[in-house]
Amino acid sequence: MAQAEFLVVGGGIAGLSAAARLAAQGRVVVLEAEDAVGYHSSGRSATFAHYGIGNRPVRGMTSYSRAVFQAPPEGFADVPLARQTPALFVANEAMLPVLDALEAEMARFTDTIARVDEAEIRALCPVLRFGGEATVAGVVDRGGLRLDSDALLQGYARAVRGAGGEVSTGRRIASVRKAGSDWEVVDGKGDRWSAPVLIDAAGAWADGLAEMAGVRPLGLTPLRRTIIVVDPPEGVDARGWPFVKTAADEFYMLPEGGKLMASPVDEIEDVPGDASPEEYDVALAAHRAEQWTTLEVRRIQHRWAGLRTFSADRVPVAGFAPDAPGFFWLAGQGGFGLQTAPAMALATEALILGREWPAELAALSVERDDITPDRLVSA
Ligand SMILES: Cc1cc2nc3c(=O)[nH]c(=O)nc-3n(C[C@H](O)[C@H](O)[C@H](O)COP(=O)(O)OP(=O)(O)OC[C@H]3O[C@@H](n4cnc5c(N)ncnc54)[C@H](O)[C@@H]3O)c2cc1C
Known part of the structure; x- marks a missing residue:
């Protein structure tokens, strides 16, 4: 049984961007079912960031994320992440x-x-x-951005590994259970991991993973x-x-x-x-x-x-499940998962660590209650 502080199920843009932020806070393990990260939605997108999609919280998160794409942390990628288009x-x-x-x-x-x-x-x-x-x-919005999704995914994966975390592919999680205060997951090969926080970033499978864990699904x-x-x-x-x-x-x-x-x-x-x-x-x-x-x-x-x-209101979801301590939802990224990823990762870090809601998001009228799962399921 491998122990971590944070287990992330799903190596798409959601799981990897959140993992990269959390990696500085404790050992992170990202478990991805496919042999490569980004095989599903994150590798099939139109790779565009614009304000023509979504609602208020999505546009606010797009606004925050744009600045990150245009000026990523030093050494994040050796190519530009975004090209103005x-x-x-x-x-x-x-x-x-x-x-x-x-x-x-x-x-x-x-x-x-x-x-x-x-x-x-x-x-x-x-x-x-x-x-x-x-x-x-x-x-016309002359500030549209064409994103490099591969550079983003690889940059986040590198950041996780660089901070001592792990991104492990070919790991399809087949069972999830609570053991004491930890979540234990087992993949199809029988390998096991355990952590107090399990992040469900399984994209289209997020409700299925929750059901496996006995957590009420969100209706994605x-x-x-x-x-x-x-x-x-x-x-x-x-x-x-x-x-x-x-x-x-x-x-x-x-x-x-x-x-x-x-x-x-x-x-x-x-x-x-x-x-x-x-x-x-x-x-x-x-x-x-x-x-x-x-x-x-x-x-x-x-x-x-x-x-x-x-999700039902087309706002992505980040937050602890009201009915399952330590089970963190990171799902429902719809058609804007790339262009909101840096903001969702920032929100995820704040919510998991119990920090103040980020002022950068509040300034863009993105509030905690907009994205937490409590609006979709009750305790
Ligand atoms: C055609 C198309 C165009 C799009 N255009 C844009 C765009 O222009 N801009 C934009 O911002 N967004 C766009 N999107 C949306 C964007 O691609 C998604 O919002 C985003 O990729 C979702 O990321 P994710 O990490 O949640 O999901 P995914 O990338 O699907 O990642 C989830 C991962 O979880 C893994 N997984 C599932 N179950 C398990 C398990 N049991 N064990 C281990 N791993 C598991 C899966 O294998 C998968 O890799 C588009 C999407 C599509 C399909």
């Missing part, structure tokens, strides 16, 4: 009220947004289609999202194009190397697992690309799907 939100006639509301919401968190007219929109992304079912108005919902990769028009260099998203959830597109990633912004209820794209959603992505742009999707180069796991 505009986020362009477009609307057709029907979506105009949504665009207005989105602009007002985003303006509470950033002063880098502006309305853009047709000429400015065309200058940003020349393939956008205008009129009819397509764009009639747009808002994994929703599948699909991405396709297509070519830009021949001879066109799309690398400088923005992240483009429709104001209502219909379509987004962003450059990826010399190609374009596109999504129909699907949210299909699924079960925890190795999500794979359905033909219908792939076809829908291609259809929406042709509806919103002048692209002709002749060949889909690559496709994938991943799970975005939400």
Whole structure:
């Protein structure tokens, strides 16, 4: 039986970022089922940070996290974690009220947004289609950030190891039980770990892990999202194009190397697992690309799907389970787990160590009660 102060189940962005903060406070062991960290949601995202998604606490946490991505701790990574890339939100006639509301919401968190007219929109992304079912108005946030998810995951894993902690892959936790004041976990090979604090950062599996431990689940919902990769028009260099998203959830597109990633912004209820794209959603992505742009999707180069796991109020969850001392929830990161990770890790550290609620988060109107699990389950 290996002893630690903190056991983290799940080597995605949530588990690793929290582990990196806790590693200075005591021995941390991160246990990841797959052979590599970030294999599930954290390795399948669109890697963008913007204010066009989420609600007040999510936007506040995005704001805190942006500063970390742009100025990470010394030695965290040898490449930049973020590259400034505009986020362009477009609307057709029907979506105009949504665009207005989105602009007002985003303006509470950033002063880098502006309305853009047709000429400015065309200058940003020349393939956008205008009129009819397509764009009639747009808002740009020039402060959008393209993240390097691999550099983030590896940076956090390195930080854990550098502080004497452990990140162990190929460790699928098969049983969890309380033994005295400790939590004991056993993996599929029969190896055991024990610690007074168990952090459930198991992404889409977080409710399942809780049930294994006899802890009341939060009612998390994994929703599948699909991405396709297509070519830009021949001879066109799309690398400088923005992240483009429709104001209502219909379509987004962003450059990826010399190609374009596109999504129909699907949210299909699924079960925890190795999500794979359905033909219908792939076809829908291609259809929406042709509806919103002048692209002709002749060949889909690559496709994938991943799970975005939400709590009922779409605010992520960090906090001790009200019904199980020492069992800490770190779940429900939905479609914003990368862009909120530094803030969630800061909150996790404060909540586990019983510190004052971080002033940096309070200043961004992110309150303790917004994210603790008490709002979803009672003692
Ligand atoms: C298509 C798509 C696009 C997205 N785009 C963005 C974006 O642009 N920006 C953004 O911020 N977010 C985005 N997201 C959301 C983001 O990817 C997630 O919020 C985030 O990755 C969740 O991280 P996590 O660590 O909670 O989950 P995961 O990365 O899934 O990690 C959980 C880990 O727990 C492990 N695990 C589960 N059960 C066990 C067990 N019993 N024992 C051991 N290990 C276990 C799993 O193997 C897994 O690796 C996107 C997601 C998708 C799918």
